[in-house]
Amino acid sequence: MAATLTLQSLPDQLHEVLTDTDVYMYADSPPHVTVKLEEGKRYNCCEGDIRSYIDISNNTMFPSVKKEVDEDLLSWTFRHPEHWTTQEVLDWIYWVADYQNMDCTRLKGEAFQNITGVQLCHMTLEDFTIRDPEFGTCLFEMFKNMSRDVKFIEPPPSESIYPDYHNYSEGHLEEKVYNEQSTDLTDGLIIVNNRVSFDHGEHWYDFDIEEEMSKTGGSTSSSDGYKSGSSSDSDVASDVEKPERYRYPSVDSDVFSEDENSSCVPDDTLVKLSRKKSLKSSKSACDDCGTSDEPKKTNRGxxxxxxxxxxxxxxxxxxxLKDTKFNPHLLRWEDKETGVFRFVQSEAVAQMWGxxxxxxxxxxxxxxxxxxxxxxxxxFAEVPKNGKFxxxxCFRFGKKATGWND
DNA sequence: AGACTCTTTCCTGCTT
DNA sequence: AAAGCAGGAAAGAGTC
Known part of the structure; x- marks a missing residue:
């Protein structure tokens, strides 16, 4: 089911990066693009396989990544700020807060909780200070300096189609950050599903191959592999291997299940949409699912x-609570003797749990x-209602919880 | 296979 | 009015 992707169907900017024979497109599931960067050196790029890194190790604003920072919270260092998720924006906010020794109990981190990287890139100083009058200026300066100094570094070739996201949280971060600056024209080239993004000079290019293909009369069959009921075992395996946070919105969203769509873009619109669909599916037989014997799909659970x-x-x-990086910044003891604690940055903790x-x-x-x-x-147990807390x-550890009062 | 556990999601109603 | 709390209901995924 391979479709022919020609260089002519891509924007001119890519002509400097790719040659005609370098571009292949495969429409298996999930759709991905293979770009042959040079002879004998091929990168298989799928969604999440983002080939850019922020070199904070050599950045003057970020002399070093503090060793004690939870590596799980550093995924923002792996992509251009325009590609940060709302979570990564928050991760960056709290990283800066930690780095600048800000008082996290006064930091208005929650004011940034629904902001994507793209939105952050377009925010002015005023936008920052409106959200956080105290630290907004500092955050703005840090972000602008980081954006100005950001470098994209060529990663090593990888056999892995999907990065093992969980590895990032288990001490493999340093293996994935490289300090050597490459002169390769393909630095920072990102190909995610049907989207191609790359840093070229002062500009960040981002376009949709599918759109470009349709403009030139090209066609892809990328959606075929996603149509419900036609998934092969390998498709299923791919889905399992692929961390959900790396799923991107589908180009052909109609053939995706709501589950996939809602996980791609967890914004309010989709949440509301999925709520309606969930109600519909939970109260009646699924009329839109094609065959009646298909398992009922909801986004619950x-x-x-x-x-x-x-x-x-x-x-x-x-x-x-036992970690001074988070206690008392994100949550704190109200009374350690009785196990009573309180959320300080409730949404931030929820994001971390998520x-x-x-x-x-x-x-x-x-x-x-x-x-x-x-x-x-x-x-957990009831918090004493004695006016003390x-x-x-506010919550309190219960009888079955252990180890909190070590 | 099915019961069970531990959430996750959605919801309504209430309190602060 | 908004945020948070309480808890019912339904469901998914892992475990045994």
Missing amino acids: RKLGQASKGNHLWEFIRDL RKKNNPGMTYEKLSRAMRFCRSAGY PKKL
Whole structure:
């Protein structure tokens, strides 16, 4: 099912980077593009396989990555700020806060929680200071300096189609950051599904191959591999291997399940849409699903790859409280003797929990519901209503929780 | 295969 | 009015 992608169908800017024979497109599932950068050196690029890095190690604004920073929170260093997710924007905010020793209890990090990297790039000083009058100027300066000094470094060739996201959180970060500056014209070339992005001179190019193909009368069959019911075993395997946070919006969204769409873009619009669909699907037989024997799909419940073993919520909370990077900045003890603690940056903690569970749509509302379930299960307990503790954002460890008072 | 656990999602109603 | 809390209901995924 391969489609022919010609250089002529791509924007002129790419002609300097690629030759006619260098471009191949495969329409298997998921669709990806193979670009032969030079003889005998081929990169297979799929969504998430983003080939750019922010060289914070040599950046004058970021002399070094603090060793104690949780590597799980440094994925923003792997891509151009325009490609940051809302989570990565938050990760960057809190990284700067840590780096600048800001008082996180006063930092208005939550004011940045729904901002994408693209939006951040277009924000003015005023936009920053409106969101955080105290630290907005500093954040703005840091961001502008970082954007100006950002370097894109050629990564080594990889056999892996999908990066193992979990490796990033398990001590492999340094292996993926390279300090050598390359002179290769293809520096920073990013090909994600049907999108091609690259840094060229002072400009960041980003376009959709599918759109360009359609303009020139070309065609792809990338959607074929995604049509429900036609997935092969390997398709399923790919989906399992692929961390959800790396899924991008589909070009041909109609053939995607709502599950995939909602996970790609967890914005309010899709959340509302999925709510409606979820209600519909939960209250009646699925009329739109084609065959009636297909499993009912909703976006509820645990997602693929979201392991629960050894990853319990109360343990996650306990570990944050025991870590001075997060206590008292994100959550803090109200009374350690009785196990009472309080969320300081509730949405930030929820985002971290979502990151840990590979669920970018996590919110404090959902986290707190899970906390209440844990309370009924005995891992948390009622906070004494004696006026001593705040009535909001306060929880207490229960009888089944261990290790919090070590 | 099915029961169970641990969430996740959505919702309504209430309180602060 | 907005944010947070409480808890019901339904569902997914992992474990046993």
